[in-house]
Amino acid sequence: RVPMAGLPAKGPVSTAVCVVLDTSASMNQRTSSNLTLLDAAKAAIESLIRRFPNEQKNKFLLLTTRNAGTVEAGWMDSQATFLQKVKMATARDTGDLRSTLRCAFELLEKGRSFNDIDSFGQGRQP
Secondary structure, three states, rough: OOHHOOOOOOOOOOEEEEEEEEEEEHHHEEEOOOHHHHHHHHHHHHHOOOOOOOOOOEEEEEEOOOOHEEEEEEOOOOOHHHHHHHOOOHHHHHHHHHHHHHHHHHHHHHHHHHHHOEEOOOOOOO
């Protein structure tokens, strides 16, 4: 089941970035540099998001593996809120990555349909 909070608002969006963060307990493993896998993932996400400075044109969605796909930060949240949710993520869930990815693709598809980007039988509308 896909939560409605994941739908982007209508309007011009240059880039829509959907990030799936594995918050399962296995992400507590340490790398050779003594970072946890979760900390390494958080650093990579923060680096990626900071490459999109225009908050008005770029929208972000953060899903975690908690409860098989929990929207932690939706399309309407600010970049600061998104980054705060990333920083607060902890690795203690028993979530399933497959279900979370399915949820992510369903949310993306709903957003594309909602904004009339894809229409059945007519292809993509830029």
